[in-house]
Amino acid sequence: MKIGLQPLDRSELPIIADAVSAQDRDFMYLWAGSTYTYPLTIEQMEQHYSKGIHSIEAGVLIYKIVNCETQRMIGSVQLGRIDSIRKEAVVGRFLIHSEQDRGLGIGTKVLQALVRIGFEELDLERILLNVYHINVRAIRCYEKVGFRKTYSKRKLYQALNGEYWNGMEMTLEKQAWMAVD
Template sequence: MEIVLQPLSVSEFPIIMDAVNAQDRDFMYLWAGSTYTYPLTIEQMEQHYGKGVHSIEAGVFLYKIVDRETQRMIGSVQIGRIDPIRKEAVVGRFLIHSEHHRGQGIGEKVLRGLARIGFEELDLERILLNVYHINARAIRCYEKVGFCKTYSKKKLYQALNGEYWDGIEMTLEKQAWMAAK
């Protein structure tokens, strides 16, 4: 499947809200950490993005993941917490809406697209992301793109089943990305 990243508008928040709320609290935590309270609401999203989107001043760029053939939105992702002094940002809120679209290499394509945006358009030197140790499929995807584990924090979240999840920070350096390109 060929995908394209397009700016996501605030009017499309309900699509994300519905995709997240179709799952449980643990899923939402995998997607957004402690940012929101389950169930997700438009008000929570609007408050979180109160400074706006799609600008360095807002510190975040939101994208919808679009199937080029059907022009349908199949997911969303952001690059945010942009620090122009340290020249770094964080990938987050990465969501492929349907299980049907997972496991097809879409995540890898999305991350390569975000890396290009981050390194070539935003002039970043590193891109970070956070993932939980139980999300092995996502970790494999991130490693394929070149992200390396740089930090781990034990027992960051307790799931509904009582299991504790460890948080892992992963980093992609511009130099390594350019060399692999």
Template sequence: MIKLELLSETDFPQIVTWVNQYSRDFMVQWSGKTYEYPLTVDQMKAHYSRGINSIESDVFIYKIMDDGRFVGSVQLCRFNWETREAVVGRFLIGEETNRGRGIGKKALNELVRIGFHQFGLETIKLNVYEFNRQAIKCYESVGFRKSLYREKMYQDSNGVWWNNFEMTLRKEDWLKQFKEDIVAGE
């Protein structure tokens, strides 16, 4: 069973371990250009200097739990209370063996539910690099749709430029899809 629980700073070392088992390019895919590779707990603490998991910090970070095991993390941040929007960020399933098993889709569905019901959001956005087809497929299965395309957002270590999609999910569309999924028996 997939659940989301609020993450604490004591969980940062696990995220650092997961991210650092890959490359600088992977870290940029996960966090944009926020951090220097290799990731450190100190960098994370400095980035979240206003704290986490409060309206004042403007970020809520969740541990993705699979039958009681901490398998990943995801955050909801950059809240715009006037437009009732927020952004999904730093979505990570830590170990590659846990990817492709539906954990991400279930976690994202739960995060969207929290965003729309607990925070009263009307729109949730996220950004994804164009080549990350598996992630795009996951996001689309939850109801996100491509809404903006940006070229040449990052040049990787091999000199290849990465293009980016902003994807958007509106509450009314998610509720409609949710009802359709219930009728279809999913």
């Protein structure tokens, strides 16, 4: 499947809210950490993105992930906390909406495209992301693109089943990316 990244329009925020709220609190925490309270609402998203959803001035670029053959939005991802002085940003809110679209390599293609934007268009030197240890599929995707574990923190979240989730930060340096790309 050929995928594309297109700037998200504010009118498409409900699509994300519906996809996240169709899951449970653990899923939302896996997606956004402690940013929101379950269930996700448009009001929470509007407040969080009060400075904008796709501009350097707002410090965030939110993209919709589109199936190029059908033009259907199948997910979303953001490059946020864009810091032009430190020349770094953080990948976040990465979501493939439907289980049927997961496990097909879409996430890897999306992340490769987002990293290319960060390093080539925004001239970043480093891209970071945060992930919970239980999200094994996502970690595999991140490692395929070149991200490496740089930091861990134990017991960041207690899931509905009582299990504690450990967090980890992963980093991709521009030099390492260029050596492989």
